Amino acid sequence: MDNELPVEEKKVAFNRTHQAIEAERMLRRIKDDFPDNPDAMDYFYDLYEQVYCEGRPLYDTEKVVGTMCVQVPDELIYAAGGVPVRLCNGFYADDQVGAEFMPAKSCSLVKATLGMLDNKSTLPFVNKVKDVVLPATCDQKRKAGSMISEMGYEVHNMEVPPVKESEEARLYWRRSVHNFAASLKEITGKKITKTSLKEALAMVAEAQKAYRTLHALRKEAPSIFLGKDAFMVTNAYFFDKIENWTAAVNKLNAELEQRKEEKFSAAQRRAPRILFTGSPPIFPNIKLPVLIEQSGGVIVADETCSSNRMLYDMVAVDEWNVESMVASIADNYLKPCTCPIFTKNDDRKRKLIHMAKEFGVDGVVYQAFSGCQVYQMEHSSIAKALQAEGIPMLFVESDYSPDDMGQLSTRIEAFIESLKAKRRRKR
């Protein structure tokens, strides 16, 4: 019977959906289960409260453009007068809806994103999206494209080379990015100019500068900041107004500087320091980071596309004309990318090992969503590389369902205990 109702009538206020309840529940855990959250985190908690729980709109007349992966250059969208929002989604409720599009054993993230886009009453910033930019990354994202376009969205594919080391790949991707830059005019109605692109580059660089400062502050031992909050901060970059976001991160950095001076400790002084890698934690699916920090670990760094991989590498330009800026942007979005869709993963190994040393890491937690083949396939090679350096790693296969919480927390507690024991033996 339900099917016969006109679409409009199915629309319910967002704050009455399963999603809003799910978001509310996770936000409570993140806020209330931990003492000593930095005051500056209130900006972010409130932001999630408003957007994810109450469904209040963030954007008004702006042209919001949906993006599906980290390979979409935000600078270009800003330069064309649009606002990029990352559509990768973390709702379990959407994951279940998305199951009708994808085989049962597919990646939760892809399913949840499909479910969200199909949903008629979804997050306020998603409701405004008509254009979706989809880089052809993994098989599942690639196939999701046609489904998204059947839902009525305008899908703009960006071709990503499967190998990134070769000169052919560089040229191919440069051309993809160049074409994308040209096609943005049809999406936003505005052409990218030298001035607009320079401004966009400066704006994104400001945000990245703030992120890098935060990133560096996490090197402090004992830790002055928790990883679950770090994920909340970077995840907000998906949808927040970039200037507000940058200002809020700078404020947070100032507070953390204060903590550093006061020799504040955000976790137990001897809490094992964890490097998080693999499938991205995306709100409200922050369960693994929260479990790690509730079990006595502290996440000091990460290598995921919802955080470090999205914000770390910064574009350098030699000559500030549109053509060279676009070329520099293209290189920067491909060459350092440690996404597991590429043939080799030497860069990812090197990055993890370097981060582990730089951040005084005791152990690595590797999350792979069930159905995310590429992360699962890289698991053993990463484990071997880390083992050779004497860095223990825990591989966790998980999805968006809350059912595995018990089992996960047992494994994580055991891992944290083993890291503590290892430390004691060292001393």
Add this chain to the structure above:
Amino acid sequence: MLKTVKDFVNHGDLRRFRFWLQLLLFILFIYGGYAAIQLGDNLPTFSCTYVDGKPGTCFLVPLQHRMVTTPEKLFSYAGMAILTGLFYFTLWFLVFNKAWCGYACPLGTIQDWITALRKKLGFQYVTYSWEQFKKLKKIKYALLLLLIFIPMGIGSGIFSHDMGVPFCMICPARTILPIFSGDFSQLTIDFSSKTKMIMTSLGMLITGIFLVGAFVKKRFFCFFCPMSALHYLLSKPALLKLKKDGSKCTKCGDCYSVCDMQIKDIADDVESRNILRDDCIMCFKCVSACPEEGALEVDFMGQPIFEATVQGYIKRMQKGNKSG
């Protein structure tokens, strides 16, 4: 105290520093002789002998002259002269390595000025494809061999004496640099003999190509420069070094983006510690565009004198964005 100095250098504006140092050295290599500065005949840069006020001479000139000899003489006293010259050349070179190209070479500086002009006029530069790059980069070694073997051929009577100093005849430094002291006489074709006519015509043609080339391609000539080839052969033990720590590199390609010489290894090679490549002109733009702490550094006798830092990188990019 040391940290303050270090920060000052690492966060400094390399572009400005380089501009002024290049200008200063340009003045030295064009007018230094008038101030009675004498640096000798074995300089590892284009201190062109055809320039009136030269403070010294480019090593390629005496090298070509001395090679005009017979094989017997080459292995006796003539050989000694060449070795002594090479010794002084090497001494000069070992201190500054290929920074002679990026900071001292007047012909290099002129190319940078032409690039600045192109930028002002709003033209986009061209780059070589990787295939072209691999082929073209060999030319400088061929030129180096020719400038040694043609004089030997003259000495053995195979070539005419009119072929003397063959590289100088085609070198754009000979035609262009004297202009700066008001001497346009090199911009002529010498009709006194067939060989001279061919060589000077070739020189004029290459001068034209140089001017057009430098306008469309950054550091167009350096790619073909036999001095650069000779430098590279001796660069291993040099005191000034460009070093890379691959473990800190994310391969983001920022260094490659700003490299005038299109050297891919600077971004892609994460194994080599010494990252100097034969085309490198040691301008250190890569170091100034690197956002990874200590991933790239300039060393002098093992001491880092200029290192990549996030803060320096951000400052320089902000400045570039505002003024570029």
